[in-house]
Amino acid sequence: MARTRTRARLRTSAIVASAGALLAVTGCGAADMTKQASPFAAPADIKTVTLSVQSWVGAQANVAVAQKILEDELGYRVDLVQTDEVPAWDALSQGRVDAMLEDWGHPDQEKLYVKDKKTIVSGGDLGVTGHIGWYVPKYWADEHPDVTNWKNLDRYADELRTAESGDKGQLMDGSPSYVTNDKALVKNLGLDYKVVFAGSEAAQITQMQQFAKEKKPFLSYWYQPQWLFNEVPMVEVKLPEYSDACAAKAPADIDCAYPTTPLQKYLNADFSKRGGDAAAFLKKFHWSEKDQNEVSEMIASERLSPDEAAGRWIEKHPGTWKKWLDR
Amino acid sequence: MATAQAATRTVPGPPGKGPLAALRDRPVLAKILSLLVIAAVAVPLAHARWGGGVWPGALTVDLSGPLGDVNDWIIGNRDSHPLFLYFFGHISNAVVLSVRGVYLALLALGWAGVTAVAALVAWRTAGWRLALTAGASFLVCGLLGMWVPTMQTLALMVVAVLASVVLGLLLGLAGGLSERTFRVLRPVLDTMQVLPAFAYLLPVVLIFGIGVPGAVLATVVYAAPPMARLTALGLRGADAGVMEAVTSLGATGRQRLLSARLPLARKELLLGLNQTIMMALSMAVIASVIGAGGLGDRVYQALSSVDVGAALAAGIPIVLLAVVLDRTTEAAGRKIGTEPTGPAVLRGARGWALAALAAAAVAVVGRFTGGRVWPEGGIVAIAGPVNTAKDWMVDHLYTGIPVIGGTADWAAHFTSWILNPLRSGLQGLPWWSVLLIVAALAWTIGTWRTALTAVLAMAAIGVLGVWDLSMDTLSQVIAAVAVTLVLGFGIAVGAARSRRLERVLRPVLDVFQTMPQFVYLIPVVALFGVGRAPAAAAAVVYALPAVVRITTQGLRGVDPAAMECARSLGATSGQQLRQVQIPLARPALLLAVNQGVVLVLAVVIIGGLVGSGALGYEVVFGLAQGDLATGLVAGAAIVCLGLMLDRVTQPTARRQRKES
Numbered sequence: 001m002a003r004t005r006t007r008a009r010l011r012t013s014a015i016v017a018s019a020g021a022l023l024a025v026t027g028c029g030a031a032d033m034t035k036q037a038s039p040f041a042a043p044a045d046i047k048t049v050t051l052s053v054q055s056w057v058g059a060q061a062n063v064a065v066a067q068k069i070l071e072d073e074l075g076y077r078v079d080l081v082q083t084d085e086v087p088a089w090d091a092l093s094q095g096r097v098d099a100m101l102e103d104w105g106h107p108d109q110e111k112l113y114v115k116d117k118k119t120i121v122s123g124g125d126l127g128v129t130g131h132i133g134w135y136v137p138k139y140w141a142d143e144h145p146d147v148t149n150w151k152n153l154d155r156y157a158d159e160l161r162t163a164e165s166g167d168k169g170q171l172m173d174g175s176p177s178y179v180t181n182d183k184a185l186v187k188n189l190g191l192d193y194k195v196v197f198a199g200s201e202a203a204q205i206t207q208m209q210q211f212a213k214e215k216k217p218f219l220s221y222w223y224q225p226q227w228l229f230n231e232v233p234m235v236e237v238k239l240p241e242y243s244d245a246c247a248a249k250a251p252a253d254i255d256c257a258y259p260t261t262p263l264q265k266y267l268n269a270d271f272s273k274r275g276g277d278a279a280a281f282l283k284k285f286h287w288s289e290k291d292q293n294e295v296s297e298m299i300a301s302e303r304l305s306p307d308e309a310a311g312r313w314i315e316k317h318p319g320t321w322k323k324w325l326d327r
Numbered sequence: 328m329a330t331a332q333a334a335t336r337t338v339p340g341p342p343g344k345g346p347l348a349a350l351r352d353r354p355v356l357a358k359i360l361s362l363l364v365i366a367a368v369a370v371p372l373a374h375a376r377w378g379g380g381v382w383p384g385a386l387t388v389d390l391s392g393p394l395g396d397v398n399d400w401i402i403g404n405r406d407s408h409p410l411f412l413y414f415f416g417h418i419s420n421a422v423v424l425s426v427r428g429v430y431l432a433l434l435a436l437g438w439a440g441v442t443a444v445a446a447l448v449a450w451r452t453a454g455w456r457l458a459l460t461a462g463a464s465f466l467v468c469g470l471l472g473m474w475v476p477t478m479q480t481l482a483l484m485v486v487a488v489l490a491s492v493v494l495g496l497l498l499g500l501a502g503g504l505s506e507r508t509f510r511v512l513r514p515v516l517d518t519m520q521v522l523p524a525f526a527y528l529l530p531v532v533l534i535f536g537i538g539v540p541g542a543v544l545a546t547v548v549y550a551a552p553p554m555a556r557l558t559a560l561g562l563r564g565a566d567a568g569v570m571e572a573v574t575s576l577g578a579t580g581r582q583r584l585l586s587a588r589l590p591l592a593r594k595e596l597l598l599g600l601n602q603t604i605m606m607a608l609s610m611a612v613i614a615s616v617i618g619a620g621g622l623g624d625r626v627y628q629a630l631s632s633v634d635v636g637a638a639l640a641a642g643i644p645i646v647l648l649a650v651v652l653d654r655t656t657e658a659a660g661r662k663i664g665t666e667p668t669g670p671a672v673l674r675g676a677r678g679w680a681l682a683a684l685a686a687a688a689v690a691v692v693g694r695f696t697g698g699r700v701w702p703e704g705g706i707v708a709i710a711g712p713v714n715t716a717k718d719w720m721v722d723h724l725y726t727g728i729p730v731i732g733g734t735a736d737w738a739a740h741f742t743s744w745i746l747n748p749l750r751s752g753l754q755g756l757p758w759w760s761v762l763l764i765v766a767a768l769a770w771t772i773g774t775w776r777t778a779l780t781a782v783l784a785m786a787a788i789g790v791l792g793v794w795d796l797s798m799d800t801l802s803q804v805i806a807a808v809a810v811t812l813v814l815g816f817g818i819a820v821g822a823a824r825s826r827r828l829e830r831v832l833r834p835v836l837d838v839f840q841t842m843p844q845f846v847y848l849i850p851v852v853a854l855f856g857v858g859r860a861p862a863a864a865a866a867v868v869y870a871l872p873a874v875v876r877i878t879t880q881g882l883r884g885v886d887p888a889a890m891e892c893a894r895s896l897g898a899t900s901g902q903q904l905r906q907v908q909i910p911l912a913r914p915a916l917l918l919a920v921n922q923g924v925v926l927v928l929a930v931v932i933i934g935g936l937v938g939s940g941a942l943g944y945e946v947v948f949g950l951a952q953g954d955l956a957t958g959l960v961a962g963a964a965i966v967c968l969g970l971m972l973d974r975v976t977q978p979t980a981r982r983q984r985k986e987s
Contacts, residue, residue, distance in 0.1 A: 039427035039539050040479050040620055055631040081618040082628055083537050086953040091618070094405070094536040112402070119406075163742035164858035164938070172857065176935075176944060177951035197944055198857045200936040202630045206849055207857040209633075210725065210735075300632045303710065 040079065049271075049278045050079040052088040052097040055175065056201055057227055061295035062101040062126065064306035066285055068314055069321055074277050084177035089266075093119040098271040099282050103264045104130055104179060114266075121272045123265030127286040132179065132223045132258035134171070138233035140217040149238045150189060157192040159217050165194040172220040173197045174204040181254040182221055185239070188255035193219070208232055225289040227296035284324040291320065358770045366763055373759050382758045382789035389792060391956035398955040401533045411534075419540040422486065426539050430482035438469055438701050439693025440686065441478070447682040449651065453658030461655070464647035471640045471709065473622060474701035480611050480621035481648070483539065484604070487546040491603045495551040499558020499599070503592075504584075509559060516552040517973075518966055524549055524613045525932045525946045529958045532617050532950075542610075542619030550606040557599030561592025597660035604652045605841075611645060612843035616950065626845045635717050635849050636710030642846035649841035721853040738860035741806075746859050750802040754795055761785065761798075768975045781974040784967040793964045799941035800931055801968060803859055807866040807927045812920065814867065815874030819919075820904060822875065823882035836872035844869060844933045852937050862934025862943070870926035874919045881915020882908050921976045928969050942968075 049070055053063045067078040081097055089109040091097040101123075113120040136147055146152045157169030164170060171193045173182050182195045198204035204220065205228055211218045212232040222234065239257035240246075246256035265282065272279050291313070298309035314321060377383035405411050433441055442465040450458035468477040498516075502509040528545050535541040565588045573587045589596070615623030625641035726733030732740075753761070765785050770778035788797045822829040844865055851868075855861040885908050893907045909916065935943025942961045949958015 039423045039430060039482070053628070057632050060628075060632065081537060081620075082615070082624055082631075083618055084951040086951065087532060087537055087617070090402070090532070090953065091537045096536050096538050096618070162856070162858070163739040163747075163860070166747070175951065176948035196857065197938060197940060198852075199934075199938045199940075199944060199947065200630070200848070202633050202849055203852045203857050203861075203937045205633050206852040210721070210853060210856065213722075214726070300634075303632075303634060303636070303714065 047075065047276075047278070048077045048079060049099070049275070049282075050081060050097050052091060052100045053080050053082045054085055054088065054100075054102065055082065055177070057296040057300045058128070058225055058292055059102045060299055060306050061292050061309070062285075064299070064310035065287075065295060065313060065321070066101060066282065068307065068310040069324070070278055070281065072314075073325060074281060076278055086177070089113060089120070092266055092268050093117065095268050095270060097268065098275065098278075099123060099265065099267045101265050101282070101285065102126055102128070103266055105259075105261045105264075119269050120266050121269050123267045123272070123283050125286060126263040126265055128225055128263045128289050128292050130223060130225070130261045130263045132221070134182075134219060134237040134239060135222040135234040136217065136219055136237060137212060137215075138235050139212075139215055141235040147237070148235050150191070150240070153219070153237065154192045156217070156219075160193075160219055162196070164196045168192050168194040169219065171195050172204060172207065172218065174221060175199065175201045178221070178223075179258075180221060181251065181258070184252050184254045188253065189240070225293050225296075227293055227300050230293065230297050231301055281324055284326075286324070287320060291317065355771050359767060362763070362767055362770060370759055370763075374757075381754070382792075382794035386790060387792040388790055390960055394956040394959060398533065398953075405534075415534055418544075419535050422540040422543045425486045426482050426543065429485045430479060433478045433482060436690050437693045438465075438474055440690025442466060442469075443686045443689035443693075445651065447686050449655050451678060451682050452662065453655050457651075457654050457658060461651045464651050467647060468644040469701040470705060470707050471643060472701075472706035473625065473641055473644045476620075476622045476625050476641065477644045477648070480623065480645070483543060483546075483614075483619060483621055484607055484611065484648075487543045487550065487607050487610075488600075488604055490543065491547045491550040491607060492554055492600060494547060495554025495599060495603060496558055496596075498551070498555035499562065500584075502555065502559035503562025503588075509563075512555070512559070516556055517970065519548055519552045524610060525616075525950055525958070525962070527962070528613070528617050529950050529953075529955055533953075533955065537618035539619060541617050542614035545614055545617070546607050546610040549610050550603045553602035553606060554599040557595045557602065558592065561595030561599075562588050564595070565591045594660055597656060601653060601656040601660065604656060605649060608645060608649045608652070608841070609843075612845050623843070626843055630845050630848065633849055634710060634714065635846070636713035638846045638849070639713050640709050642843050645843055646838055646841045650837055717850055717853070721850070724854060734854040735856055738855035738858070738864075741860050741863070742858060745806050746802060746863070749806055750799055753798040753802050756798075758789060758794065765971060765975060769971075773974065777974045781971045784970040784974070787967045788964045791960050791964055791967075793942065793945075793960060796941045796945065796961070797964050797968060800943065800965070803863060803934070803939060803941065804866075804924065804927050804931065804968070804972070807863040807870070808920075808923050810863065811867050811870045811874055811923045811927060815871050815919065815923065816878055816916075818871075819875045819878035819882060822879045823908075829879060832875065836875060839868055840872040844930060848933065848937055857938035859934070859939045861937045862930070862939030865933055865937065866927040866930040869930050870923050873922045873926055877915055877919040877922060878912075881912035881919070884915065885911045917976070921973065924972045924976050925969065928965065928972065931965060 051063050051066060053059055063080060067080070070076040070078050081091065083091060083097075085100075085103060085106060086109065088097060088100050089103075089106060092100055093113045114122060134150075141148055144156065147156055153169070160169035160171075161167065162170045169192060171182060171186060171191075173180055173195050174197070176197065176199070185191075186193050186195060198207060208218065208220060208222075208228065209232065219237070220234075222228075228234075240255060242257040242259050246254060247259060249255075265285065267275070267279060267282065272283075275282075295309050295313045298304045298312060299306050302309075304312070377385060436444065442462050445465050446458045446462035449461035465477075468474060498512060502512045524545060527548060528541070531541040531545045535544065569587055569591065570583065573583050578586065611619070611621065612623035612626050615621070615627045618624075622641045622645050626638045626645075629635075629637035629641060724734050726735045756764075762782050762785055766778050766782045769781040788794060818832070822832055847865060847868060848861075851861040851864050855864055889907055889911060890903060893903050898906065931939070931941075931943040932946050933943070935941075935945075935947040942965050945961035946958050946965070949955065949961065
């Protein structure tokens with residue numbers, strides 16, 4: 001009897017102790033899901049900023065330059081988290097990430113987080129204008145100038161056939177994280193094409209480089225600004241003109257070109273208020289497509305590390321970035 | 328041999344009995360006949376009601392509404408609901424704190440200290456040869472400029488593996504001690520393993536947000552099942568005689584467990600640990616998609632700038648970690664029960680204490696001389712040469728090789744001659760005939776239970792409304808498995824005959840198996856173009872090692888007496904292979920087929936990243952767009968495909984398990 005009771009008491013006290021330890025370790029009471037830093041962030045009393053990077057090189061270029069200036073000029077330590085845009089919105093609202101420097105327009109997320117929940121605030125224009133479209137390589141467009149209008153595309157469907165597209169022409173699309181209406185466009189414009197998803201930007205770029213090496217024709221969903229244009233010059237195919245009325249249609253009914261989007265920066269609301277120099281700097285960060293491409297090209301084509309590429313750009317353009325630091 | 332088998336097979340039933348009795352002696356025929364009878368009744372009914380062709384719309388359930396609501400509810404309540412404040416929030420904090428603790432400890436040890444600890448642990452458990460490998464591996468991680476990411480990954484792995492082991496042990500204990508729990512547990516474990524990791528990254532991200540907590544938990548879901556399975560297996564396999572003896576000595580239940588059952592199951596437990604570590608490492612890269620950091624993140628970032636060299640530099644440390652951890656735990660498992668060797672000073676606790684002292688000394692010296700982080704100057708950049716090599720390879724293999732054509736031509740032929748007809752064939756089959764074929768296959772080699780599971784899994788795919796996409800994926804899986812088997816069996820026959828070839832192959836297979844698939848995505852696209860062909864190539868690369876290993880072992884394991892006998896009867900080596908080795912190694916071959924299927928299926932998602940479309944793309948799409956409905960439904964369909972294929976290809980193991 002006595003023995004079992006002691007044992008039972010021991011067991012209870014062990015449970016209580018371990019529960020207590022857990023609480024002590026994690027902090028008593030409620031755990032705030034919106035305030036959790038990365039375990040790899042710098043140890044105490046070092047100022048850190050966490051930036052989100054998207055998978056395309058342009059986004060890497062923004063972040064590389066911002067990181068270098070934050071570290072060298074303002075004395076911050078910068079952590080990077082690679083995510084797609086939609087998860088990045090999520091992370092911003094939770095405070096896992098402090099800022100996202102290049103958003104291509106997500107009205108749903110904007111409404112939810114900026115207008116309703118107020119956990120994210122706008123950080124202003126990046127200065128770069130984004131445009132999505134259909135592109136063909138320049139060497140092919142030079143031979144057949146009429147291919148740059150969608151009305152003539154069907155004539156070339158045969159030349160663009162691949163094993164994947166079967167008896168239709170191949171329109172290559174990229175990563176699933178991109179905004180695309182291409183399936184609807186092909187259907188609504190009655191084109192003899194099949195959308196083939198490359199599945200990732202890396203796969204799409206590799207395929208385009210391969211086609212270009214052999215001077216083969218191709219038709220691809222692509223976007224500007226993009227460093228690949230410097231390596232593989234491409235010409236945009238004219239689609240029916242963009243209008244707000246057309247963009248407001250249901251996704252399956254869209255039958256016009258993509259809009260031109262001034263790319264936006266977004267900041268976590270809390271960080272925007274208390275982020276000090278870093279937040280002020282990120283709000284002022286503003287550069288041109290040419291600047292961005294210069295850095296992107298160094299990263300992707302010359303295979304410099306983002307850090308090195310940013311370093312070279314910073315050395316060459318003090319006039320541009322010094323302004324971002326003025327208070 | 329062959330004639331003897333034929334003779335037994337044609338022995339007729341006892342005379343004077345009717346055709347029913349004859350059927351009893353030929354179960355396969357009986358099963359097929361009864362299936363035909365069922366079909367004759369059910370098919371016309373189903374056809375009249377819902378028609379043929381693709382899965383009927385009337386029998387589908389649209390889950391996008393409810394799943395979308397769940398999605399919105401979580402986002403709306405994540406910052407305020409008690410469930411998050413008092414439960415998930417604490418889990419998340421605990422994970423962050425423990426990973427941070429391990430990470431800081433590793434940094435504090437410094438590169439010299441970590442390398443010394445690794446080498447000494449390897450030496451204690453597996454001998455000096457592995458100690459050299461372990462030490463060298465860590466130095467290579469530093470040389471490649473990957474020291475900090477390696478430590479981040481290691482910290483994440485330590486926490487994830489510990490959590491998986493604890494969870495696996497608990498589940499395994501429950502399953503090992505109670506038959507009923509075991510029966511409930513098995514399908515759960517099956518599902519946890521077949522479920523593609525990408526599919527549950529999404530709900531995990533929704534709840535925990537991106538970053539380390541979600542990554543660790545997703546890893547635990549993936550890595551805990553082998554531990555649970557092997558623990559249960561070990562406990563259930565405890566020698567009955569020993570247990571009887573322990574009971575007769577008056578031991579209580581707990582004493583029996585702690586002093587007899589668990590020690591007896593040590594081998595299985597260590598094998599479980601080994602498997603758990605390997606699974607956890609294979610998640611390291613996938614988890615980087617949700618911001619886990621570390622080596623995986625480096626691979627993933629290199630991928631986005633199409634930089635194979637940089638991806639390889641981050642992939643090599645993953646391979647090295649895997650090899651070192653695998654060999655160390657494997658050696659520890661082998662050593663169990665053997666007598667300690669070597670001088671007395673180095674045995675047991677004293678040896679460990681000595682090792683700890685040595686490690687501490689190295690760490691202190693390292694801190695004072697070299698510092699904590701790997702020196703910047705000591706980095707060898709391999710990215711440039713690797714990219715040059717890849718470009719050369721692509722330039723010369725892509726197209727225009729005389730006679731055999733280039734890789735691009737093969738890919739095009741593979742797609743239009745094999746994949747396309749297979750896909751249109753499968754998609755063109757009436758839905759009920761697919762169910763019938765599945766039932767027939769599963770039933771002929773299994774029991775009616777396995778057949779039922781397979782058919783229900785297939786039907787679930789239809790109900791989820793992704794029938795067409797699943798047939799597309801299925802056609803890719805079948806084609807890739809076929810290629811894997813042809814190549815794998817060919818290589819294995821060679822390896823089974825030549826020890827030297829096997830030795831040469833071993834490291835190559837190791838690399839294939841542990842190299843993160845993200846690393847070879849770009850070369851595969853560069854060689855085969857975008858589409859289903861590169862996806863199949865990636866799947867073959869991933870599944871081939873297991874098939875080669877299992878088949879080689881099976882062929883080697885054939886009774887030497889039987890081989891000798893065949894040889895003395897004058898059989899040529901081809902005859903030996905066809906008529907002795909292959910029939911005798913049948914169980915191993917079946918297992919190889921099964922593993923081939925399971926592993927190929929695991930790469931379906933990765934295939935989505937290089938243009939394979941179908942279910943893989945849908946899952947990736949769901950994750951990228953935060954679309955729970957699309958991602959989860961496609962993920963569930965992959966699970967169902969996996970269950971069905973598993974049941975259709977692996978009946979023998981299940982029967983054996985039931986007997987034991």
